[in-house]
Amino acid sequence: MNENPPPKISKLLWLxxxxxxxxxxxxxxxRLxxxxxxxxxxxELISYILAGIxxxxPAKKIMFIINRTDTDNGDQ
Structure with missing residues (x-):
């Protein structure tokens, strides 16, 4: 069976x-x-909508960096 390794502590720190x-x-x-x-x-409503978008x-980019998998060990 192929078990997933436990999450790294670095992922927790990034989150x-x-x-x-x-x-x-x-x-x-x-405040601004x-x-x-x-x-x-x-x-105010327009500004909050834009700030929410x-x-x-940046959050998407950070999440992709956090969740990327490095398969340099040759296992596929």
Whole structure:
């Protein structure tokens, strides 16, 4: 039988770092949008939608890096 190896500790550290960075991003963006567009609900809504889309691209790249598999040992 072919058993999967346990996850590496580095994956856990990357995920914790990503959660920390995302939390900081959310706090900064919320503060910035509130400071720039206070009182204008339409601009706030548009800004939050854009900020919600923008974070996906760096997160996607990081997730691909975390989940890549290196098969240099010759097993296929």
């Amino acid at each position: 914790l770092l990503m959660l920390a960075v995302m939390t900081i991003y959310i706090l900064l963006v919320a 949008i509130d400071a720039l567009f206070a009182g204008n609900i339409i601009m 923008i974070w996906v691209f």
